[in-house]
Amino acid sequence: MSVRVVARIRPLLEKELDKDVIVRADRVEEGRPLTVVKIPNPKNEAEEFSFAFNSVYEQATTQEQLFTAEVAPHMKALFQGLDVTIFAYGVTGTGKTHTMRGGLRLADRGVIPRLLSNVFRRGKKLMKDSNGATRVNVALSYYEIYNDKVYDLLEPPEKRTPAGLPLREKDGKTIVVGLSERSCDDLKDFEKLYIEANNNRVTAATKLNAHSSRSHAILRVKVTQTTGDMVKESTASAIDLAGSEDNRRTDNGKERLVESAAINKSLFVLSQCIDAISRGDKRIPYRESKMTRILSLGQNNGITIMILNLAPIRSYHLDTLSSLNVSSRAKRIEVREIENEVVFKQPPRTNSAGGGANIQRQPLRPLNNAHNVHTGVLAAKTAEKAEKPDKPVKAFAVYTDKKPAVSARPAVPIANSSQPRQPSVIKRSSDVPDPLSARPSKLARPTQLRAPQPVTQPVTSSKQIVISAEQIEAMVEKKVAEILASRAAEAASKPEAQPVSKPNSAVQNQITEEVKRRLEALERRIDNEARNDDGGRSEGLRVLLQARQAKESGDDEAALSFYEKALPYFPGQARLLGKIERLRLKLGKAQGDGQQSEKIARTPRKERRRRDNDEDESYQEGTEADIEDDAIEKPARAKTPKKKRAPPKTKAVDQSVFDGGPASPVAQRLLDIVNSRDVALIKGLHGFGAKKAQDLVDHLTLKGDGESGRVESLAQLRMLPGMGGRTVERAYEGLVAAAAGQ
Numbered sequence: 001m002s003v004r005v006v007a008r009i010r011p012l013l014e015k016e017l018d019k020d021v022i023v024r025a026d027r028v029e030e031g032r033p034l035t036v037v038k039i040p041n042p043k044n045e046a047e048e049f050s051f052a053f054n055s056v057y058e059q060a061t062t063q064e065q066l067f068t069a070e071v072a073p074h075m076k077a078l079f080q081g082l083d084v085t086i087f088a089y090g091v092t093g094t095g096k097t098h099t100m101r102g103g104l105r106l107a108d109r110g111v112i113p114r115l116l117s118n119v120f121r122r123g124k125k126l127m128k129d130s131n132g133a134t135r136v137n138v139a140l141s142y143y144e145i146y147n148d149k150v151y152d153l154l155e156p157p158e159k160r161t162p163a164g165l166p167l168r169e170k171d172g173k174t175i176v177v178g179l180s181e182r183s184c185d186d187l188k189d190f191e192k193l194y195i196e197a198n199n200n201r202v203t204a205a206t207k208l209n210a211h212s213s214r215s216h217a218i219l220r221v222k223v224t225q226t227t228g229d230m231v232k233e234s235t236a237s238a239i240d241l242a243g244s245e246d247n248r249r250t251d252n253g254k255e256r257l258v259e260s261a262a263i264n265k266s267l268f269v270l271s272q273c274i275d276a277i278s279r280g281d282k283r284i285p286y287r288e289s290k291m292t293r294i295l296s297l298g299q300n301n302g303i304t305i306m307i308l309n310l311a312p313i314r315s316y317h318l319d320t321l322s323s324l325n326v327s328s329r330a331k332r333i334e335v336r337e338i339e340n341e342v343v344f345k346q347p348p349r350t351n352s353a354g355g356g357a358n359i360q361r362q363p364l365r366p367l368n369n370a371h372n373v374h375t376g377v378l379a380a381k382t383a384e385k386a387e388k389p390d391k392p393v394k395a396f397a398v399y400t401d402k403k404p405a406v407s408a409r410p411a412v413p414i415a416n417s418s419q420p421r422q423p424s425v426i427k428r429s430s431d432v433p434d435p436l437s438a439r440p441s442k443l444a445r446p447t448q449l450r451a452p453q454p455v456t457q458p459v460t461s462s463k464q465i466v467i468s469a470e471q472i473e474a475m476v477e478k479k480v481a482e483i484l485a486s487r488a489a490e491a492a493s494k495p496e497a498q499p500v501s502k503p504n505s506a507v508q509n510q511i512t513e514e515v516k517r518r519l520e521a522l523e524r525r526i527d528n529e530a531r532n533d534d535g536g537r538s539e540g541l542r543v544l545l546q547a548r549q550a551k552e553s554g555d556d557e558a559a560l561s562f563y564e565k566a567l568p569y570f571p572g573q574a575r576l577l578g579k580i581e582r583l584r585l586k587l588g589k590a591q592g593d594g595q596q597s598e599k600i601a602r603t604p605r606k607e608r609r610r611r612d613n614d615e616d617e618s619y620q621e622g623t624e625a626d627i628e629d630d631a632i633e634k635p636a637r638a639k640t641p642k643k644k645r646a647p648p649k650t651k652a653v654d655q656s657v658f659d660g661g662p663a664s665p666v667a668q669r670l671l672d673i674v675n676s677r678d679v680a681l682i683k684g685l686h687g688f689g690a691k692k693a694q695d696l697v698d699h700l701t702l703k704g705d706g707e708s709g710r711v712e713s714l715a716q717l718r719m720l721p722g723m724g725g726r727t728v729e730r731a732y733e734g735l736v737a738a739a740a741g742q
């Protein structure tokens, strides 16, 4: 299922009563729930932007209403073994802490105390209903991320070390090493702990909020249910993020500015992660901030609810628009709804006969991943009941009121939690392949909770989600080990080949050191590439690495095969083709199917050089040839200012295509690329950089997903911001040249 994103508009504060209200909740149709936030276009007040969410809560919404609609329905799932994450996001002073923590009066209590109250109540009921056969334990940990450092809030501030607590990845989850955990028996226990811990949290008065949170606060509520030797554990995480701040408005002093920079940076990384996930990128920059590592949006299993807090007044206008944009994209993020595994307690170790050091310990046996009955059944039932829309609608919708956008492209209201949700509505059909946004699919869930069973196959996603840095690391490590092993075997099988004066192991060491050094350089290079990757380029480089490794180990057949596999990632790359050709010759293979090789051989050197220069600049910087020749032997090349590339030489272009004339096939191709809104694709256009591509996509996104957001002609494209001068012509000529070179 997708991350559920709901918006909450806070009421006016006393000092704001005379201020101009510009944000309002709306519905797509009379009689439907509130699912739309409307806000004027800052550049044209007559125009209004609309952002659709799963649910929208207006100013008068009480704490209880929000909790009942958004959090309470997931408590059952928590006890069935699913992790639940709720986080508040928004600009400073918009009500995140109010939503999560709330006030001291009963009616003002926020999501966190209500959640705990619900957990204790359910736990007690479960124990009672099972006549004591099931025990439920609740344990808390509470920490903050302040200036990108993690501090335990359950420990007094004197105990903090300057570096804070380290993070580590374990079983696919990020854990804070050395974090304390306190068992909690009832609400009173919790409140005492929570109030004390909050006194340790860094807050300060800023111009925009008298009690501004200067840190992200993460409360983890671990629920452990024990029945006999069966242990089920799940965690509810409630996260109160610090708010982004526009320091032109805050008058922040030096200390506040440092905090603010850390807050803004982590929130920026979060928005980058959201963008990358919603685009289907392979690399998600989670690791660039501790907050995103911990939040692991889209990587964590279970249920995730994002509460976007909004202030309704004009002074927040641009900030509100920016957080509306980010959160709208967050709705595209899919999370896998998988319960945590049930484990069996270890029998106590004894020294009796049959035991002893030689006996292998029985490993903890995961139960079959029994899936969430509640949401699964509910979803299935409601999907049946739900009236079927004519066509699936994207979850994300930004549109303006200028056009009859609502009816033209109805943002199907995604049901409020108080109503059954319709996951099928917001999903793309699985049988329509969408290469631009490969997303992890939801796992099939059985409809019945199964009895404990012996180990079964672990459930895996049907699609590859991301190749993580760890996986790449593991892959490279494995390769290094393989090469070292094959070198060792080679050396052992040919003792006569070793110089007599050198002992075998010394030569081996020398070789392995060399191989290691070279592979490390390659790994570093690939890591760098992966950081900047926006397409299949790092995948291509990974294949090239394998080719290089195969060559290192003398396996020319495998090397050739890997080089050939890499070719689609770098089509027409002369050096790569040259390598393939040389290897083919060396292996005595016919060139019949190597048409490209022939083409290279016949292409005059000058022409080849010219074409190489016109090729995608990104490949020029990261070619395998570079890896071999430069990255290993030389330190990273000093960055010299990029020379402006000369536009590719093409035949005279018919100017009418730019002035509203009929679109040629190339013009249509250009428009298709632009309308794909895929930064990676657009960036590949001649004369486009990452920024220009991103700006264009942002502009189109703001215009909405309807007709007004599509570019229908090159003349129209030329009118868009940043598309002036010869930008469009250059992109067009680049495509003409590419077509001619094919």
Ligand SMILES: Nc1ncnc2c1ncn2[C@@H]1O[C@H](COP(=O)(O)OP(=O)(O)OP(=O)(O)O)[C@@H](O)[C@H]1O
Binding pocket: 009, 010, 011, 013, 090, 091, 092, 093, 094, 095, 096, 097, 098, 099, 209, 211, 212, 213, 214, 241, 242, 243, 244, 309
């Ligand atoms: N729904 C609400 N009802 C009443 N008052 C609210 C509501 N939401 C926010 N407020 C008030 O608005 C002010 C700012 O709210 P809060 O401190 O929760 O903002 P925040 O988003 O957590 O800010 P920061 O990021 O700076 O910590 C507080 O005085 C709070 O009591």
